[in-house]
Amino acid sequence: MDSLIKVFFCLSVFLLLGEINGVEGSDKNQRMYGFRPTKLFVFGDSYADTGNIKKSLSSSWRFPYGITFPGKPAGRFSDGRVSTDFLGNSSL
Structure with missing residues (x-):
C-alpha cells in the first residue's frame, strides 16, 4: 500500500x-x-471516428447516425463530435 x-x-x-x-x-x-498549426492529420483508432468507409459496406450512412453532428449521416458511427474534433477546433 x-x-x-x-x-x-x-x-x-x-x-x-x-x-x-x-x-x-x-x-x-x-x-x-x-x-x-493549420492541419490535423488523424488516422482512425478508437478515439477518432474518421468515417472513411464505403457507403455500400456500412450502415453508418443511414439514420440515426449523425443526427446530432453534422445533422445528417456522414459515415461515422459516433453520434456527435469525438475528441479529435474538439482538439481540431480548439487549436486551428
Whole structure:
C-alpha cells in the first residue's frame, strides 16, 4: 500500500510539472516563431471516428447516425463530435 501511494504521488508531481512546463513552452514557441498549426492529420483508432468507409459496406450512412453532428449521416458511427474534433477546433 505504501508503494502505491509513492507511485501515485510521483506520477501526480510528474504530470503537474509537465503540464506547467508544456503550456509555457508552447506559448513561447508561438510568439518566437509565429508557428500555428493549420492541419490535423488523424488516422482512425478508437478515439477518432474518421468515417472513411464505403457507403455500400456500412450502415453508418443511414439514420440515426449523425443526427446530432453534422445533422445528417456522414459515415461515422459516433453520434456527435469525438475528441479529435474538439482538439481540431480548439487549436486551428
